[in-house]
Amino acid sequence: MQGIVDFLNGIIWSPVLIYLCLGSGLFYSIQTRFVQIRHFKEMCRLLVSNKESSKGISSFQALAVSLSGRVGTGNIAGVAAAIGFGGPGAVFWMWVVAFLGAATAYAESTLAQIYKEEDEGQFRGGPAYYIEKAMGQKWYAWIFAIATIFACGVLLPGVQSNSIGNAVETAFGTGGMIDTGLGVFSFAKILTGSVISIILGFIIFGGVKRIAHFTQIVVPFMALAYIILAFVIILLNISEVPTIFGMIIGDAFTPMAGFGAAIGWGVKRGVYSNEAGQGTGPHAAAAASVDHPAQQGLVQSFSIYIDTLLVCSATAFMILITGAYNVHGSGEEVFLVQNLAATVGANGPMFTQMAIESTLPGIGKIFIAFALFFFAFTTILAYYYIAETNIAYIRRTLKIDGMMFILKVVLMSAVFYGTIKTANLAWAMGDVGVGLMAWLNIVGILIIFFMSKPALKALKDYEDQQKCGVTNYTFDPVKLGIKGATYWEGKLERNKNKSKEK
Secondary structure: OHHHHHHHHHHHOOHHHHHHHHHHHHHHHHHOOOHHHHOHHHHHHHHOOOOOOOOOEOHHHHHHHHHHHHOOHHHHHHHHHHHHHHOOHHHHHHHHHHHHHHHHHHHHHHHHHHOOEEEOOEEEOOHHHHHHHHHOOHHHHHHHHHHHHHHHHHHHHHHHHHHHHHHHHHHHOOOOEEEEOOEEEEHHHHHHHHHHHHHHHHHHOOOHHHHHHHHHHHHHHHHHHHHHHHHHHHHHOHHHHHHHHHHHHHHHHOOOOOHHHHHHHHHHHHHHHHOOOOOOHHHHHHOEOOOOHHHHHHHHHHHHHHHHHHHHHHHHHHHHHHOOOEEEOOOOOOEEEEOOOOOOOOOOOHHHHHHHHHHOOOOHHHHHHHHHHHHHHHHHHHHHHHHHHHHHHHHOOOOOOOHHHHHHHHHHHHHHHHHHOOHHHHHHHHHHHHHHHHHHHHHHHHHHHHHHOHHHHHHHHHHHHHHOOOOOOOOOOOOOOOOOOHHHHHHHHHHHHHHHHO
C-alpha cells in the first residue's frame, strides 16, 4: 500500500503542481493588485460583522469553519515534516505560498459566493458549483466533486486522527498492545479512535449549524492558546530569534536539503496547511450570509494569514529555537542534521512535543496531545462538511437516498482506521487527496478567469461601492456581465418586489 501511494504522490506532486500553486498565487496577486495587502483593514472590519441568517452562517462562523479545516495537523505535524525533509528553508517557502495563496483564497472564495445555491434551507457552493456554472463544464465539476468526496471522506480524515493517536500515545504511553483483525495496535490508539468517532458522530448528525457553532467557539480558543504558548517559548529564547530568521532565509536559497526539497516540502506542507487553491475553503465561504460576494472572499483571504503566518510560524520557531528536529538526507538512515534520535519520525507531532517539553518540562507532550485533538478534530468536521456539500451537488442530478448516511459511516470508519495506522501511510494518502483537489481547482479557477473574470469584476464592484461611501452593499451580477449567479439574481428580484409593495 505504501509503495502504491508513494508512486501516486510522485506523479501528482510533480514539480509542475508545486509551481502551479506558486504561479496561480502570483497571478491572482498581480491581477487583484495584491488584494491581500490593500484590503487588510477591510478584512479585519468584516470579521466582526456577525450576520447570521436562517439559511446561512455568519462571516465569522464561515471563517471559523474554514479555519477549522486550515488550522489542523498541518500546523503542528506538517511544519515538522517540512523542516524534517526540506530543512529550515522550507519554512520560508511556506510563508511565500501563504502570502501569494491569500490572493488565490480571495478568488476561489468569491467565486463560491457568486455561484452558491439554496439547498434544503441552507446555502451550498464550492468548486463543483462554480466550475459547472462559470465554465459550463458539468463533467469537470463531477470529477472534482467525486475526487473531493473521496479525499475528504476517506483519505484526509485519517491524517488528522493519526496525529491525535500518535500524540496521545507519546503523552500517556501505549497502555499495552492488542491483537485485532487489522493487526496489533496499542490500547491507547484504539481507545482514542473510538472516542473521536463517537464524538464526531454526535456532531455530524446535527448538521452544518451545529458544526459552525462548535467551531466558532473552539477554533479561536485553541489557536490563541497555542500561539500564547509558542510566544512564551520564543520569549524565553528571544536572543536566538535573529539567528533562526537568518537560518530560515539563508537555507531557503542555499538549503541543506537541496533547493528543490526546500521549495517542494515548503509548498506541499504550506498548501496542506493553509489550503489556498486546494478548493476546500470555498465550501465554507459559500455558506456565509453576506451582502456582497467579495466580502467573504476578503475574510477567507485573511484566514491564510492566521493559519500560516501565525500558527505555522509559531510551530516552526518553537522547533528551530529548541533544536528539536532532524533533517533527513537522500537515504533512509542519512541525516543532514541530527539533534534527536533516528527513531523520532518527522511525519508526526513529536518534533513539536519535544520542543515544548525541552523548555517547559512536563507540559509539552500532554499539551500537544490536547491541542492536536482540538486542531485535528475540528479539521475532520470541516472535511465532513466539504464531502457533504459535494454529495449534495451530485444529488442535484443523481437522486439516491442514503448517500449522506453512508458518508457519515464511512468517515467515522476512516477516522478510526486512521488513528491506528502508521503515520507515513496516513500522510502519503492525505497528500494524494490534497494534490488531486489542488490540480482540479487551480486549473478550474484559472480557466474561469480567462473566460469571464467574475472574481475580479466582483472586487472592482465592491471597491466602487466603497468609494461611493455605501453602507448597504448590493451585488447585481447581470449588470456586471456575470452569468449563472442565480441566487444573487433572485435576491435582487425579491428586493425589487419588496420595494414595489412598500
